Amino acid sequence: MSNISESIKNSTSINLVGTSILVLILFLLNLVFGSINIPFKAVVEVFSGADTDNIVWSNILLRTRLPQALVALGAGVGLSISGLLMQTLFRNPLAGPSVLGISSGASLGVGFVVLLAGGFFGFSMSSLGIIGDFAILIAAFSGSLGILFVILLIAKKTKGTLSVLIMGVMIGYLSSSVVGMMKFYSLEEDVHTYVIWGLGSFSRMSLPRAQLFLLLTIVPSVICILLAKWLNLLSMGDNYARSLGLKIERARFITILLSGILTATVTAFCGPIVFIGMAVPHMAKMISKTSNHLILISTTGILGAATALLCNLIARLPGFDSALPINSVTAFIGAPVVISVILKRRRDNLPDN
């Protein structure tokens, strides 16, 4: 009988190794492919530290493609794990990183800075360049952390998990209505800046900032692995979880906190990225065929990196003059995944939960 658990273990490690190799390949492809054709040999030369004759190539690789790939990697890992946490906490397959209203909070923060500043100070945010970028980053961070704080307060006050979900969705609606009002009264170029921010992008960061971003997303993601046991219990339902010794309120608080930090970070740096956080956990569940979050979280993280890198690659496929907005690509890949998961459930006669 121990063969069974052995073979499960084996297939799990095969999955993890396989997806990790996939991430590596996609990462390399992200460096190699782009609107400008750089030979593979030159790519190896630049990264092995050897001097290259072509400064332009090395600039493109180090200043554009590498940071972009790093950001895609971090955002993919962070959003997917954040989404998995939400799906487990709310026991809802449609939950994702945005259900708590945290990305709406970021939009609200950015809306205040980008849309209102023009009206108040008489100059457009978009004319400020680097300082403007930084202001947007700070605004998005404070907006999302503010909403996270409110959600955590609600989670502490209320007993049910469902009410937290409803509050999150409602806060999302509230902030988009406020953003709508601000848009109405703001300058046209500011609205344009806001819309561009809202499309999401992996290409806004310099290399040092991309490295910082990677650190900020990977560290909380790794900490999430420590929640695996709690998440396993939470997914059985509150009463069963409590009867197995889980302090529900504490587990719920920390799960929301970590998921919120991940979403806030990614949204602040990249803008709201849709669908990756919702679709990737489904892919991970389909591949790993387990309910154990120790395996699910790792698989989700690795698959998230692969998906984000793939989306980034598609967005910059050779042949396009400029990159497509990343959100249109993620939705294009994410929506069919979610649809196929739902259809497969129907076919297998599984409950929708």
Added chain:
Amino acid sequence: MTESIKLEKLDIGYLSSKSTKKVACNLFANLNRGEMTCLLGPNGTGKSTLIKTICGFLKPVSGTVSINGQNTTQLDEKEMAKHVAIVLTDKIMLPNATVYELVMYGRSPYTNFLGRLSAEDKEVINRSIEMCGIAHKKSALLSTLSDGERQKATIAKALAQDTPIIILDEPTAFLDLPARVEIMHLLRSLASDTGKSVLMSTHDLDLALQMSDELWLLQKDCLISGTPEDLVLQNAFQPMFNNGSIEFDNKTGLFKVAYDYNVTIPVKGHGFRYTLLRRALMRKGIKPVKAIETDCVYIEITDNTNNGFVVWNKDQIMLKTNSVGEVIKQIIDVTPLLLSADNRATLVMN
């Protein structure tokens, strides 16, 4: 100390900041080790509320619940998890989970932060699965199990928790009769073999009377406990069924459906055929009475294997059959009857 749970002057209900809704009050009871106890009570008397209170999900309105000598309000989740394992009515929705994984989660109170299983944990898990008789479904997905198998897997999960007490909220609901009996047998043998206390709420009065060591009868303002037989002797069940549609059968010591009757018919004979005929007649509102010499219309039960039932009228055979259904039909439809509750059957022939 033989009791593992002790209820003292317990009031149960729902506390909120504004008002308190009491469901039942003044409950005293003991749960014994190594025994299976069934909690019975009509719908709405608070069986689930009592179970939630004992498990610590609800605070007692007043009074105390002690588990192994400790007041539950002083035990935190972790300590409770080592005293009490539960099986609830909520269906466990774990997509992609196998039976083994579900039972594995039952070991959570003993595993480390990452949920790593020791050799001992694995042994307990395998033993629990085997004791519940689902070893062949060990690596099956939960979603592919039948209701009975799923319930056994949930019980195996509770067993893996290795607690002196297991509490189950209606574990036999949604199951067919053989599966119910199987689950009750399983719980009984768990109690007697492992010395655990098993408390389960149920609506299966018959099974509870036959299989449980002790009964708890929950009523609005008291909880009567004792062996099923003692409770029968005390006539303790009467308040539960005061609408009269159920009566206690002194012969079998079980409950049966009570029918009103307004006619009687004499029957001659006895045995298994009589029991069946009686049940069919009672369902139609006709009560069989013992036939006497002067009866002219009566049903005779014979030893003949081809024609077990004979309907007589004034020494004439009206019907010879082996089917209860035909006898009933003859009595009710074919032959016009003038029967009354006071007189013996009178048949008026046209």
